[in-house]
Amino acid sequence: MKPLNRYRHRSSGVILLLLIVVWSLLIALGLTFALGAQQGAIAKGVDVVPERVQNAQDVYLDSCTRCHVPVPPELLPTRRWAEILENPESHFGVNLRQSNRSLGVPPLSNIEIRLMWDYVQRASRSYREDELLPTQVKDSRFFWALHPKVKDVCQRGAIDCPNRISVQTCATCHTAAPQFDYRQLTPEWDNSP
16 A cells, blocks of 8 residues: 555656646746847837837838938927828928829828827827927937937047938938837947947
8 A cells, every 4th residue: 555655646746847847948938938029129119119009110110211210209209290290291391292203202191190190109208398399300308318428429529420410310320220220339339438
Protein backbone atom coordinates (compact mmCIF):
# COMPACT_ATOMS: atom_id res chain seq x y z
CA MET A 1 0.00 0.00 0.00
CA LYS A 2 2.75 2.47 0.80
CA PRO A 3 4.45 2.32 -2.64
CA LEU A 4 1.22 3.37 -4.34
CA ASN A 5 0.92 6.45 -2.11
CA ARG A 6 4.52 7.43 -2.90
CA TYR A 7 3.82 7.35 -6.66
CA ARG A 8 0.77 9.58 -6.22
CA HIS A 9 2.84 12.09 -4.29
CA ARG A 10 5.61 12.03 -6.93
CA SER A 11 3.15 12.38 -9.85
CA SER A 12 1.44 15.41 -8.27
CA GLY A 13 4.87 17.05 -7.89
CA VAL A 14 5.60 16.45 -11.59
CA ILE A 15 2.19 17.84 -12.57
CA LEU A 16 2.78 20.91 -10.41
CA LEU A 17 6.20 21.43 -12.02
CA LEU A 18 4.69 21.12 -15.52
CA LEU A 19 1.96 23.64 -14.66
CA ILE A 20 4.57 26.13 -13.41
CA VAL A 21 6.64 25.71 -16.60
CA VAL A 22 3.59 26.17 -18.87
CA TRP A 23 2.42 29.19 -16.84
CA SER A 24 5.91 30.78 -17.07
CA LEU A 25 6.05 30.21 -20.83
CA LEU A 26 2.65 31.83 -21.31
CA ILE A 27 3.68 34.87 -19.24
CA ALA A 28 6.93 35.20 -21.23
CA LEU A 29 5.06 34.89 -24.53
CA GLY A 30 2.51 37.51 -23.48
CA LEU A 31 5.24 39.94 -22.42
CA THR A 32 7.07 39.42 -25.70
CA PHE A 33 3.97 40.31 -27.71
CA ALA A 34 3.07 43.26 -25.48
CA LEU A 35 6.54 44.79 -25.60
CA GLY A 36 6.92 44.15 -29.33
CA ALA A 37 3.62 45.92 -30.10
CA GLN A 38 4.49 48.85 -27.86
CA GLN A 39 7.90 49.35 -29.46
CA GLY A 40 6.32 49.42 -32.93
CA ALA A 41 3.82 52.06 -31.85
CA ILE A 42 6.48 54.19 -30.19
CA ALA A 43 8.66 54.25 -33.31
CA LYS A 44 5.80 55.59 -35.42
CA GLY A 45 5.55 59.02 -33.84
CA VAL A 46 5.98 61.10 -30.74
CA ASP A 47 3.28 59.47 -28.58
CA VAL A 48 1.79 55.99 -28.59
CA VAL A 49 -1.41 55.91 -30.67
CA PRO A 50 -4.42 53.92 -29.41
CA GLU A 51 -5.54 51.16 -31.74
CA ARG A 52 -8.92 52.85 -32.37
CA VAL A 53 -7.25 55.81 -34.16
CA GLN A 54 -4.42 53.97 -35.92
CA ASN A 55 -6.35 53.92 -39.22
CA ALA A 56 -6.95 57.66 -38.86
CA GLN A 57 -3.21 58.14 -38.26
CA ASP A 58 -2.49 56.16 -41.44
CA VAL A 59 -4.82 58.44 -43.45
CA TYR A 60 -3.11 61.48 -41.91
CA LEU A 61 0.35 60.17 -42.80
CA ASP A 62 -0.66 59.14 -46.32
CA SER A 63 -2.29 62.50 -47.02
CA CYS A 64 0.41 64.75 -45.55
CA THR A 65 3.46 62.92 -46.87
CA ARG A 66 2.29 63.53 -50.42
CA CYS A 67 3.73 67.07 -50.13
CA HIS A 68 5.80 67.40 -46.93
CA VAL A 69 7.07 65.49 -43.91
CA PRO A 70 4.23 64.64 -41.55
CA VAL A 71 4.05 67.07 -38.64
CA PRO A 72 3.50 65.39 -35.26
CA PRO A 73 0.09 66.65 -34.06
CA GLU A 74 1.67 67.28 -30.65
CA LEU A 75 3.51 70.31 -32.07
CA LEU A 76 0.41 72.41 -32.76
CA PRO A 77 -2.57 73.17 -30.53
CA THR A 78 -5.91 71.51 -31.23
CA ARG A 79 -7.48 74.86 -32.22
CA ARG A 80 -4.83 75.35 -34.91
CA TRP A 81 -5.44 71.86 -36.30
CA ALA A 82 -9.16 72.64 -36.41
CA GLU A 83 -8.45 75.74 -38.51
CA ILE A 84 -6.19 73.80 -40.87
CA LEU A 85 -8.68 70.98 -41.42
CA GLU A 86 -11.76 73.23 -41.57
CA ASN A 87 -10.17 75.21 -44.41
CA PRO A 88 -8.62 72.66 -46.77
CA GLU A 89 -9.03 75.12 -49.64
CA SER A 90 -6.40 77.35 -48.04
CA HIS A 91 -3.59 75.13 -46.76
CA PHE A 92 -0.56 77.44 -46.90
CA GLY A 93 -1.46 78.52 -50.43
CA VAL A 94 -2.58 75.08 -51.62
CA ASN A 95 -6.16 73.91 -52.21
CA LEU A 96 -6.33 70.37 -50.83
CA ARG A 97 -9.79 69.93 -52.37
CA GLN A 98 -8.26 70.01 -55.86
CA SER A 99 -5.85 67.47 -57.23
CA ASN A 100 -2.29 68.53 -57.86
CA ARG A 101 -1.48 66.75 -61.11
CA SER A 102 2.17 67.83 -61.12
CA LEU A 103 2.71 66.01 -57.81
CA GLY A 104 0.22 63.25 -58.57
CA VAL A 105 -1.78 64.22 -55.49
CA PRO A 106 -5.53 63.50 -55.48
CA PRO A 107 -7.94 65.86 -53.67
CA LEU A 108 -8.85 65.17 -50.05
CA SER A 109 -12.33 63.82 -49.35
CA ASN A 110 -14.56 64.76 -46.42
CA ILE A 111 -14.05 61.28 -44.98
CA GLU A 112 -10.25 61.66 -45.07
CA ILE A 113 -10.48 65.07 -43.40
CA ARG A 114 -12.78 63.65 -40.69
CA LEU A 115 -10.39 60.76 -40.02
CA MET A 116 -7.43 63.13 -39.83
CA TRP A 117 -9.38 65.28 -37.36
CA ASP A 118 -10.06 62.22 -35.18
CA TYR A 119 -6.32 61.55 -35.05
CA VAL A 120 -4.96 65.09 -34.57
CA GLN A 121 -7.66 65.97 -32.03
CA ARG A 122 -6.58 63.03 -29.88
CA ALA A 123 -2.85 63.71 -30.25
CA SER A 124 -2.69 67.52 -30.16
CA ARG A 125 -2.60 69.68 -27.07
CA SER A 126 -4.84 72.42 -25.72
CA TYR A 127 -3.85 76.07 -25.72
CA ARG A 128 -4.76 78.82 -23.30
CA GLU A 129 -7.42 81.21 -24.56
CA ASP A 130 -5.20 84.24 -23.95
CA GLU A 131 -2.32 82.85 -26.02
CA LEU A 132 -1.65 83.85 -29.60
CA LEU A 133 -2.43 80.87 -31.81
CA PRO A 134 0.68 79.87 -33.80
CA THR A 135 0.34 79.76 -37.57
CA GLN A 136 3.45 77.63 -38.08
CA VAL A 137 5.24 74.92 -36.14
CA LYS A 138 8.23 77.17 -35.37
CA ASP A 139 5.89 79.60 -33.56
CA SER A 140 4.44 76.95 -31.27
CA ARG A 141 5.49 76.76 -27.64
CA PHE A 142 5.10 72.98 -27.95
CA PHE A 143 7.83 72.92 -30.60
CA TRP A 144 10.19 74.82 -28.32
CA ALA A 145 9.29 72.66 -25.31
CA LEU A 146 10.33 69.58 -27.31
CA HIS A 147 13.43 71.34 -28.70
CA PRO A 148 14.90 73.18 -25.69
CA LYS A 149 18.52 73.17 -26.96
CA VAL A 150 17.93 74.20 -30.56
CA LYS A 151 18.08 78.00 -30.22
CA ASP A 152 21.13 78.03 -27.98
CA VAL A 153 23.12 75.40 -29.87
CA CYS A 154 22.37 76.96 -33.27
CA GLN A 155 23.14 80.51 -32.10
CA ARG A 156 26.49 79.41 -30.69
CA GLY A 157 27.29 77.76 -34.02
CA ALA A 158 28.01 74.45 -32.29
CA ILE A 159 26.01 72.66 -34.97
CA ASP A 160 25.21 73.73 -38.52
CA CYS A 161 21.50 74.58 -38.41
CA PRO A 162 19.06 75.58 -41.15
CA ASN A 163 18.50 79.33 -41.49
CA ARG A 164 14.73 78.91 -41.31
CA ILE A 165 12.77 76.29 -39.36
CA SER A 166 9.89 74.75 -41.32
CA VAL A 167 8.32 71.35 -41.90
CA GLN A 168 10.75 70.92 -44.79
CA THR A 169 13.79 71.28 -42.49
CA CYS A 170 12.75 68.65 -39.92
CA ALA A 171 14.81 65.98 -41.67
CA THR A 172 17.95 68.09 -41.19
CA CYS A 173 18.06 66.88 -37.57
CA HIS A 174 15.47 64.09 -37.56
CA THR A 175 16.82 61.82 -40.28
CA ALA A 176 13.75 59.56 -40.36
CA ALA A 177 11.15 62.38 -40.22
CA PRO A 178 9.75 61.44 -43.66
CA GLN A 179 8.80 58.06 -42.11
CA PHE A 180 7.26 59.84 -39.07
CA ASP A 181 10.12 58.75 -36.80
CA TYR A 182 11.21 61.83 -34.88
CA ARG A 183 13.24 59.87 -32.33
CA GLN A 184 16.12 59.11 -34.68
CA LEU A 185 18.52 62.08 -34.72
CA THR A 186 21.69 62.97 -36.58
CA PRO A 187 24.87 62.11 -34.63
CA GLU A 188 25.47 65.81 -33.90
CA TRP A 189 22.13 66.15 -32.11
CA ASP A 190 22.38 62.76 -30.42
CA ASN A 191 25.50 64.04 -28.66
CA SER A 192 24.54 67.70 -28.41
CA PRO A 193 25.50 69.54 -25.22
